Amino acid sequence: MQDRDTTALVTERRERAAARWDLDRGVVLVPAGLMLPIAGTDQFHEYHAHPEHRYLAGVGQPGGVLAFDAGEGWTLFVPQPEAAERVWTGNGPSLAAVGDVSGLARVQAASELGGWLERRRGEPVAVIGNDDLTLRAGEYGVESWTSLEFATDEDENERLRTVVAELRRAKDANELALMREAAAATHRGHMAGLGKARAGMSERALQIEIEVEFFGAGAERTAYGSIVGGGPNAATLHFAPTAREFGEGELILVDAGAEVGGYASDVTRTYPVGARFEGVQRDLYELVLGVQERGIAGARPGIEYKELHLAASVEIARGLIDLGLLRGNAEGLVERDAQALFFPHGLGHMLGLATHDAGGCLEGRAPSDRPTLRYLRADLPLQPGYVVTIEPGIYFIRALLEDADLRERYRNDVDWGRVDELLDFGGIRIEDDVLVTEDEAEVLSAATPKSLEGIEALRAEALEA
Numbered sequence: 193m194q195d196r197d198t199t200a201l202v203t204e205r206r207e208r209a210a211a212r213w214d215l216d217r218g219v220v221l222v223p224a225g226l227m228l229p230i231a232g233t234d235q236f237h238e239y240h241a242h243p244e245h246r247y248l249a250g251v252g253q254p255g256g257v258l259a260f261d262a263g264e265g266w267t268l269f270v271p272q273p274e275a276a277e278r279v280w281t282g283n284g285p286s287l288a289a290v291g292d293v294s295g296l297a298r299v300q301a302a303s304e305l306g307g308w309l310e311r312r313r314g315e316p317v318a319v320i321g322n323d324d325l326t327l328r329a330g331e332y333g334v335e336s337w338t339s340l341e342f343a344t345d346e347d348e349n350e351r352l353r354t355v356v357a358e359l360r361r362a363k364d365a366n367e368l369a370l371m372r373e374a375a376a377a378t379h380r381g382h383m384a385g386l387g388k389a390r391a392g393m394s395e396r397a398l399q400i401e402i403e404v405e406f407f408g409a410g411a412e413r414t415a416y417g418s419i420v421g422g423g424p425n426a427a428t429l430h431f432a433p434t435a436r437e438f439g440e441g442e443l444i445l446v447d448a449g450a451e452v453g454g455y456a457s458d459v460t461r462t463y464p465v466g467a468r469f470e471g472v473q474r475d476l477y478e479l480v481l482g483v484q485e486r487g488i489a490g491a492r493p494g495i496e497y498k499e500l501h502l503a504a505s506v507e508i509a510r511g512l513i514d515l516g517l518l519r520g521n522a523e524g525l526v527e528r529d530a531q532a533l534f535f536p537h538g539l540g541h542m543l544g545l546a547t548h549d550a551g552g553c554l555e556g557r558a559p560s561d562r563p564t565l566r567y568l569r570a571d572l573p574l575q576p577g578y579v580v581t582i583e584p585g586i587y588f589i590r591a592l593l594e595d596a597d598l599r600e601r602y603r604n605d606v607d608w609g610r611v612d613e614l615l616d617f618g619g620i621r622i623e624d625d626v627l628v629t630e631d632e633a634e635v636l637s638a639a640t641p642k643s644l645e646g647i648e649a650l651r652a653e654a655l656e657a
C-alpha cells in the first residue's frame with residue numbers, strides 16, 4: 193500500500209494539469225509507451241516509461257495509458273498479461289495495486305481501452321506522452337487508430353504538453369524524496385570509485401565497482417549510461433567505458449548517477465589516478481571548481497539559467513587567458529564563442545524523471561545555434577523547487593581542436609602550440625544536482641567530495657590501503 197501523502201501528491205498533479213488544460217470536451221491520452229524491440233532479436237531495450245505518463249499516473253507500466261475525459265475525469269488502463277505471457281514475465285502489478293499507487297479510482301485492464309475509445313469516436317482527442325499509441329495502436333489493443341476518426345490538432349497537443357512540462361519543473365515532496373534517495377545511492381557509487389580506482393584498472397572495471405554500489409543502495413537502474421573515461425577518453429562528453437586501463441599520472445572522469453523510483457541523479461567527479469593533481473591538472477581543476485561553486489551560489493529564484501551559463505563561460509575564458517591558452521578579453525572571446533572550443537556544452541540541465549528533464553525554452557524564446565548556447569538545455573528563469581545540474585567543464589577535444597576551419601577562425605585567440613601539447617589531456621567536469629529554494633540552493637549531491645584537498649586526501653588514503 194502506498195503512503196497517503198504520495199498518493200495525494202500524484203492526485204494533485206493530475207488536478208493541476210486538468211485545471212490548466214481547461215478543456216470543456218474531448219479526451220487526452222497519455223501513453224507510457226510500449227517495450228521497444230531490439231531489431232533482429234527477440235529481446236527488448238531497457239524500458240523507460242514516458243515521463244509525462246509517470247508524472248501524472250505515479251506508475252509506469254509498459255503499455256499503460258492514462259486517459260482523461262473532460263466530462264468524466266481520469267482512467268488508467270494497464271496491461272494484464274495472459275497466462276502464456278505470465279510464464280515468462282510474471283504477473284505484473286494488479287489493478288488494485290496500481291490504483292493504490294496512482295490514487296486513481298478507475299484503473300482498468302488495457303484490453304478495455306479500445307471500447308473506451310470507440311465510445312468517444314470522432315471527439316477531439318489529444319495525445320501527449322509516448323505517441324507510439326497512434327503508430328502501434330494494435331499493440332495497445334486498439335483495432336486501428338485511423339478508424340476512430342478522432343479530431344486531433346498538433347498545436348493543441350503541444351499546448352497540453354507544455355502545461356505538463358511547466359508543472360514538472362518544480363518538484364513536489366514525493367519527487368524530492370526520491371531524488372534525495374537517488375543522490376544518496378549515487379554518493380555511495382562515487383565513493384567506491386574514488387576508493388577503488390588504480391593505475392592498471394580498466395574503465396569498465398571501475399564502472400562495475402560504482403554501479404554495484406548504486407544497486408546496493410536501492411537504485412533500480414542507472415539514470416543514463418555511466419561515463420567513465422581515463423586520460424584522453426575523458427575528453428569525450430558521453431564516453432562509454434572500455435577495457436582501456438588507467439595510466440599513471442592521468443585523470444579519471446566519472447559521470448554517473450543512480451535512478452530511484454524513476455528519478456535521476458547525475459553527478460560528475462574528476463580525480464587523479466595517483467594521489468595528487470599535478471601541474472596543469474591542478475590549475476584546470478581549480479578553475480573548473482571555482483566556476484562550479486559560483487554557478488551553484490548563483491542558482492537563486494528568478495535568475496536566468498542562461499545568464500548563469502554565460503557568466504560561467506566568461507569565467508572559463510578568463511581562466512584560460514590566465515593559463516595562457518586563450519588570448520584577449522574574456523567577454524569578447526565569449527561573444528566570438530572561443531571558450532566553446534574548451535567548454536562546448538551547457539552549464540547543465542533540469543533533472544527529474546529524465547536526466548535531461550523538462551527544460552527547453554520559455555514560451556516566446558527560440559533555441560540558439562551559437563556554439564556557446566547550442567547545448568544549453570534550458571532557457572528559463574530558475575524557480576524554487578527546480579532541480580538543475582551545475583556542471584562546467586574544460587576539455588581538449590580533438591574533434592574541435594584539430595578542425596582546420598576552427599583553427600583558422602580562432603588563430604589569434606588561441607595559443608595553438610600550447611593546445612597541441614595538451615591534446616591528450618582529456619577533460620575535467622564537476623557536476624552536482626542543485627535544488628533551487630527560496631534562499632540558498634541546496635546541493636543534493638553535496639556529500640560527494642569535490643574540493644581539491646578532499647579528493648587528494650581520499651585518493652592518498654585509498655592508495656595507501
Ligand code: GLY
Nearest residue numbers: 416447458459547
Ligand atoms: N550526465 C550525462 C548528461 O548530462 O548528458
